[in-house]
Amino acid sequence: MASPPFNAVSAQHNCNWPGCTKRVSIKLWGCMPHWSQLPQELRDRIYRCWNGGKGQNTDRYRAVLHESQHVARALQEKAGP
DSSP: OOOOOOOTTTOEEEOSSTTOOOEEETTSSSOHHHHTTSOHHHHHHHHHHHGGGTTTTSHHHHHHHHHHHHHHHHHHHHHOO
8 A cells, every 4th residue: 555645734743852752743843832942042043944844854954953952851951850
């Protein structure tokens, strides 16, 4: 059986916040509670290279994604259990 055609409107992935399993649109970095915890400067950088999901496989995006996950882990540790 052939796979259905890719539909960017309905495509989803897990939120990029470490440990979050909430499914979000491919157009988003992550769920709103976690996205809003990232510093504005980092959100702006992610937005510029994400390009509605089209930029997700670029080296630039992967570097910013790695940085965002590092920041998210630091925020988690700062907040504590």
